[in-house]
Amino acid sequence: MITTTHIKELLSTCMQCGTCTASCPNAFAMDMPPRKLWRLVLMDRTEDIFNSTTFSLCSTCYFCTLRCPRGLPLTRVMSLLKEQAFKAKSPGYKKGAAFYGSFMESVRRHGRVRESEFMTLYFMAMKNPLLPLEFAGIGLKLMKKNKVAIQLPSRADGSNLDRLFQKVKEIEERQPEPWQE
16 A cells, blocks of 8 residues: 555546656556556555556656646656655565666766676676576677676775765655655
8 A cells, every 4th residue: 555645645636637648758668657557546556556667667757747737746756656666665666776776886886887797786686697698688789889898896986975875875864755744
């Protein structure tokens, strides 16, 4: 279940016009249109929401929010849903959370993403020994075109970012969850 009424309140005046879906550049790849997702939120169908690819494919382009005739904060709602799925450890959200976390860890360590380290961290987080095989073909193509290099382990050169990452962590710990405001 969605744990608070805050998200539902943000959508309470949705008239199911479909403008959000028509505006979404990623709607073609989603298993259900955003309009249907909003309806599921209003009906407390959390399991269906978290098993959907709709909110995980949102690119936060704000087209839906800008074009909504009711002025609903749809992009914010989508972000709140992502946060809820992450905190609920939704199985469908595990890949995205591991991908993002691995990316940010590489940036924190080096001040930029190091692709080989980033993907290694991702594969380790997913705990699936066969997963690297799914990416081998594209990895080889990228290496042939000199788009990705194999980097030998080196000392972390992004240590000047440690303070920045620590400050963000402190701010996040002090602030209440957006749905608790």
